[in-house]
Amino acid sequence: MDEKTRQVQRLTAQLKLYFPQVLNWFDKVESPLVGALLHRWPTLPDLQKARPDTIRSFCRRHNCRDAELIEERIQKIDQAVPATRDAAVIQSAITMTGSLLDLIASLRTSIQKVEQQIDETTSAHPDFPVFASFPGAGPALAPRLLAAFGSIREAYPAASAMQKHSGIAPVIRRSGNAEFVHFRRACPKFLRQSFHEWASHSIAFCAWARVFYHQQRQKGHSHHAAVRALAFKWIRIAFRCWQDGVPYDDSRYVEALRRHGSPLAAALDASNQQG
Numbered sequence: 001m002d003e004k005t006r007q008v009q010r011l012t013a014q015l016k017l018y019f020p021q022v023l024n025w026f027d028k029v030e031s032p033l034v035g036a037l038l039h040r041w042p043t044l045p046d047l048q049k050a051r052p053d054t055i056r057s058f059c060r061r062h063n064c065r066d067a068e069l070i071e072e073r074i075q076k077i078d079q080a081v082p083a084t085r086d087a088a089v090i091q092s093a094i095t096m097t098g099s100l101l102d103l104i105a106s107l108r109t110s111i112q113k114v115e116q117q118i119d120e121t122t123s124a125h126p127d128f129p130v131f132a133s134f135p136g137a138g139p140a141l142a143p144r145l146l147a148a149f150g151s152i153r154e155a156y157p158a159a160s161a162m163q164k165h166s167g168i169a170p171v172i173r174r175s176g177n178a179e180f181v182h183f184r185r186a187c188p189k190f191l192r193q194s195f196h197e198w199a200s201h202s203i204a205f206c207a208w209a210r211v212f213y214h215q216q217r218q219k220g221h222s223h224h225a226a227v228r229a230l231a232f233k234w235i236r237i238a239f240r241c242w243q244d245g246v247p248y249d250d251s252r253y254v255e256a257l258r259r260h261g262s263p264l265a266a267a268l269d270a271s272n273q274q275g
Contacts, residue, residue, distance in 0.1 A: 004030070004107045011100040018093045019044055021080045025073050030108070033062040035101045042094045044082050118143050126245075127151065133247035134238065135209065136201030144194040149242050159239035167192035168231045196224075199231035208254055209234075211268045 008030045015022050015029065021044060026034050037058070041047035047055075052074050059070045084090065122128050122143040131137055131145040148166070149156070156162045163169035167187025173180040202209045209230055216226035241248050257265035 001111065004104060004111065007100055007104050007107065011097065011104065014093050014097045014100065016083075018082075018084055018090045019097075020083050021076070025076060030104050032105070032108075033059070033064055035105055036062055038097060038101055042097065043090060044077075044080055047077055048080070122146055125151075127242065129247050130241050130245065131238070133241075133249075134198070134202070134234070135205035135248075135250065136198055136203070138201065141194065141198045141201065145198060145238065148191055148194055149238070153243060156239065159236040162239060163232055163235050165191070166195050166235070168195050168228055168235060170228075195231040195235060196227055199234050200227050202230070202234065203227075206250060207271070208250075208257070208264060208268050211271050212264055215264070215267060 012023060012029060019038075019042075022034060022038070023029060028034070037047075040058070041050060050058075055074055055077070056070055059065075059073075064070060119139070125146060127149075128142065128146055131149075132142045134142070134145070137145060149162070156165075160169065164184070165187065167184045167189075169184060170181050171184050173182075199209070203213050204210070212233065213226050213230050216229050217223070221229065237248065237253065254265065254268065257268070
């Protein structure tokens with residue numbers, strides 16, 4: 001995905017040199033529709049020579065069936081003015097653009113194969129139901145959480161080990177009566193991002209997570225600090241589910257909060273009453 005992003009950025013830079021209108025006409029320059037269009041009509045003058053019916057047919061064949069959008073694009077194509085008429089710039093840009101389009105298409109195919117392999121591998125893993133059960137994990141994040149914890153239970157003797165290793169836990173330094181808390185920078189960045197994204201997504205799918213996040217914001221914490229605090233809490237829950245091999249049960253967890261007299265449970269009940 002990172003390599004695809006790099007090549008899309010290179011493609012964008014090339015189009016800005018001689019055919020910048022494409023960047024405004026289409027939301028995703030890396031789409032198969034744009035690739036096919038640039039292969040068939042590599043420059044604006046080439047595209048302007050095409051009959052409107054030809055463009056309409058082309059768009060429909062490439063899964064663009066919004067008639068209003070197609071007509072809008074046809075109108076913009078007719079009114080567009082070339083960014084440059086320098087033949088040297090145009091020809092070199094066309095060659096590079098064609099190469100980048102082929103590379104992006106190849107990467108797109110490879111990414112689809114990898115995603116299929118991930119789906120097949122994770123769905124067969126005995127621990128996958130545990131991570132698929134978490135609110136907000138979904139098909140994209142559940143495999144990342146599974147990979148984060150792995151299959152060796154002894155790798156992390158306590159939830160705090162994962163909290164620190166992932167960079168979610170802050171660094172606390174004490175000197176005399178002074179205490180300093182700051183962001184943990186030395187950590188696997190993708191691992192930290194995985195937990196951060198999961199916690200952020202869970203806010204929309206889990207009532208107590210949403211209440212906890214708002215509590216953190218009301219304390220004056222920034223959005224990202226509040227999400228990290230939520231991720232810190234989620235890791236502790238995920239660790240226990242992973243150790244026991246039991247999928248997450250939201251109602252069971254909320255009931256446990258109530259039994260222990262957690263302020264979060266009281267805030268959740270108050271939120272439910274207001275809602």
